[in-house]
Amino acid sequence: TIRAQVSEGLNLSGAAKAAVTEYFQDQGAFPTTNALAGLEAAANIAGKYVSQIEVGAAGIVEATYSNTNGRTANAKINGAILRLTPGDAGGSVTWDCAGQNILSGNAKWLPAACR
DSSP: OHHHHHHHHHHHTHHHHHHHHHHHHHHSSOOSSTTTTTOOOGGGSOOSSEEEEEEOGGGOEEEEEOSSTTOOOOGGGTTOEEEEEEEEETTEEEEEEEEEGGGGGOGGGSOGGGO
8 A cells, every 4th residue: 555655664764763863862963964864875775665765954854755766656656755854852852754745635645653
């Protein structure tokens, strides 16, 4: 199902979320790249439906879905992004989850943690 495919992005993002949280707790700021977070290059963190996991501005973690280059995401989510945004909760990190592109109009496809 599409929801199962979208869940892969959330699962693959787990290590990036942990790395961003650890960086924040050590440095007091969020990393802005995979390298700063101590992660492999974005394209090296991929799965069957996800082409990359990328850490960007303000520690935001993005999972991008694809049905090209060996990836088999449903065409309805091809190019969609699952965005995980960190927040400073007085020294601990909270995470907000949202879909962009095609996912934003289809909350039914988002994992329960993102709705």
